Amino acid sequence: MTERHVVVVGAGPGGLACAMLLSEKGFSVTVLEKEAVVGGRNAALECGPYRFDVGPTFLMMRFVLDALFHRVDRDPDDYLNFFPLEPMYQLDFVDQSMKIFSSNETEKEQAEIERLFPDQTDGLARFYQQEGKRFNALMPSLQRGFKHRREVLSKEVLRALPYLAPGKSLFEVLQGYFQEEELSLAFTFQAKYLGMSPWECPGAFAIIPYIEHAFGMYHVEGGLNAISHAFARVVEEEGGRVRTNAEVAELLLDGRVARGVRLASGEEITADAVVVNADFAYAMSELVGPGVLKKYSRERLAKKKYSCSTFMLYLGLDTLYDAPHHNVVFADDYRTNVDDIFKRKVLSDDFSLYVHNPSVTDPTLAPEGHSAVYVLMPVPNNESTIDWDHSAGGLRERALDLLEARTVMTDIRQHIQTEHMITPWDWQHDYHVYRGATFNLSHHLNQMLVFRPRNQFEELANVFLVGGGTHPGSGLPTIYQSAMISSDLIRAAAGQRGRS
Ligand SMILES: Cc1cc2nc3c(=O)[nH]c(=O)nc-3n(C[C@H](O)[C@H](O)[C@H](O)COP(=O)(O)OP(=O)(O)OC[C@H]3O[C@@H](n4cnc5c(N)ncnc54)[C@H](O)[C@@H]3O)c2cc1C
Known part of the structure; x- marks a missing residue:
């Protein structure tokens, strides 16, 4: 030994x-x-x-x-x-009637597409089939290490190469299956898991929505x-x-x-x-x-090149809202919001939020009848000139306004018992994350x-x-x-x- x-x-x-x-x-x-x-x-x-x-x-x-x-x-x-999560998450588009519940059970996902996008029903089967192939081709290259640049010619990379979709963005790849904007976004917002824009994220990452749909999503107590x-x-x-x-x-x-x-x-x-x-x-x-x-x-x-950053609110509430475990609230104009983050590097007038409401699944996170809610807003990393000491308070108010307007958390301000905030500057200085690029x-x-x-x-x-x-x-x-x-x-x- x-x-x-x-x-x-x-x-x-x-x-x-x-x-x-x-x-x-x-x-x-x-x-x-x-x-x-x-x-x-x-x-x-x-x-x-x-x-x-x-x-x-x-x-x-x-x-x-x-x-x-x-x-x-x-x-x-x-x-x-x-805890397996079913549905995996709720996607909320500005049209209040457009709430998509994503499932990793094929029949449920197909029924959801038929309900909301009756002319797009043939895309899901093709998505599973083609992205399953891509996943199988890419996985071996993600499981091995590389010691030399010449290993770009290793058998794992050579197997992956035809599936890297060079020159195509994630959004373009998904448009091959689903033409409706909201449906494409339902399968491309996952670029945010990498802190990237769906319009810049390499098309090869279409394996991420595939992975979600094929293998599901979990919470841990x-x-x-x-x-x-x-x-x-x-x-x-x-x-x-x-x-x-x-x-x-x-x-x-x-x-x-x-x-x-x-x-x-x-x-x-x-x-x-x-x-x-x-x-x-x-x-x-x-x-x-x-x-x-x-x-x-x-x-x-x-x-x-670095990922975007995130502005975070952690809210201890004396109530438990009947909202799904994972919720994504899309900006009215998602493309402008994404370009503000990645291209213009400014705070959007109109932004998107991810809302984590895990107390609906897990009672250990808060006292009975209370809940622990976290709100994540994708924002530019510290390549921007945003002064976070100055901007954070106002952004908190706007995030709460959006929650009150667009989710079931209509009176959230009245229920906040405790809260904590993390800005991109905090990621950089307290968490030692270069430029606050959280991903x-x-x-x-x-x-x-x-x-x-x-x-x-x-x-x-x-x-x-x-x-x-x-x-x-x-x-x-x-x-x-x-x-x-x-x-x-x-x-x-x-x-x-x-x-x-
Ligand atoms: C807001 C947010 C949401 C995310 N959501 C998801 C998600 O839903 N699913 C997912 O799969 N991934 C997600 N990620 C991405 C990723 O999984 C996490 O960021 C993950 O924690 C990164 O792990 P890591 O091991 O790279 O480093 P870190 O978690 O950053 O750990 C590095 C450690 O090094 C310590 N350290 C730094 N400097 C020093 C030093 N000088 N001396 C000693 N210690 C030091 C830090 O304190 C830290 O503990 C998310 C990330 C963020 C920020």
Whole structure:
């Protein structure tokens, strides 16, 4: 059994998943987290008796999470209580009669399309068939790591290539199935999961609505933050350490070889391998001195493309509204709203909201008869000139106005018992998210696969990456996949054979 010491910088879902896999395989693992709690963007936010998820609320591809637990010889149901969501979500367009309930049960989804778009009924079967093929072709390239640019010719990438739909946006691909604007949007708003515009997001990401419809969507009791807590529990069961309030100030480098980390307290910890889970662009700008990195120097990082940001409200209410678990309220003019975020980088006059109302599913999040509601507004990242100290209060009022006007939460202001707000500046300064781009480096094709920062970091020996800023990408299932890829690479570097 190897006793190599691995330090993990950050206890986000990626860092904890990797720590879990490695500690179970006999590595001595120390996770260093700057906050007092684990989870990062996937942490719990406790406000009095209310509990919110800070970030992720949609759990897709549950089979990837299951695979992680199976790799450490555990049953996920022993750690987590899953609730499949049906319908998956409600989409609310400005015409009040246009509410679409999305289902992952084919017959129900087909009936919903027949009810609202009687001339578009043949698209769903084609969508399932063609996007299923695309999903099967792309998956292997999302499950392997890339060490060299030449691996762009690997069999997995060659298999994926015909399905990458280069030059086509997600919206254009979906228009091939559904011509009605609202129906296309029902299958393309998912670009927001990547913090991108449906009109810019590569068409290959049509696999995301496919994944939702084919495999469904889950909630976890206590919120998705419970997954991060479960990972931390496994790390400790396997003898690993999770140290909170332990901010890393720099990577200790011997030339371009990492030897450990220095904490903000001055403590130095040596390691055979350093796993960086902190946001990639933040970490490479702040934890590595100037002049060391070339491909990802500060200047080059500044030129990369990043996702949008989010303005968040977390509201503890003394009532429970009869609204679905997940709700998306579309701006009157969605295209203008999206262009404001991504092109003009200004606050829209007319904006869209995602409203999370999980207390309808899960009574553990608030006292009886109360609820924990979170509101997410996609907004420009900090490449904008928006002064968030000045704008946040007004935006809160406008978000509440929209909830009162467009949802069943018509008297929400009267029911707010406690609240918390996160602005793009908070994401950057408190959560260490580069430019407040909450969904990381964007997922343009030239920042994907072999072109994304590699799991075995190409610029520093002994450094491995996990999380949304590395391959394969920024959602929870891909982050879990990054942990599997990186832990396999670390094991291989240590001479351990086979997959975990
Ligand atoms: C609002 C929002 C909603 C989202 N919704 C979804 C969703 O519904 N479904 C989905 O699949 N994905 C979603 N995501 C995307 C993604 O799943 C999460 O952002 C996820 O938490 C990212 O995980 P990570 O491991 O990359 O890093 P993070 O969660 O960012 O974790 C990094 C950790 O590093 C720590 N850290 C940073 N700097 C240091 C330092 N110097 N020293 C020590 N520790 C440090 C941080 O405190 C943090 O704990 C959402 C993201 C956001 C922000």
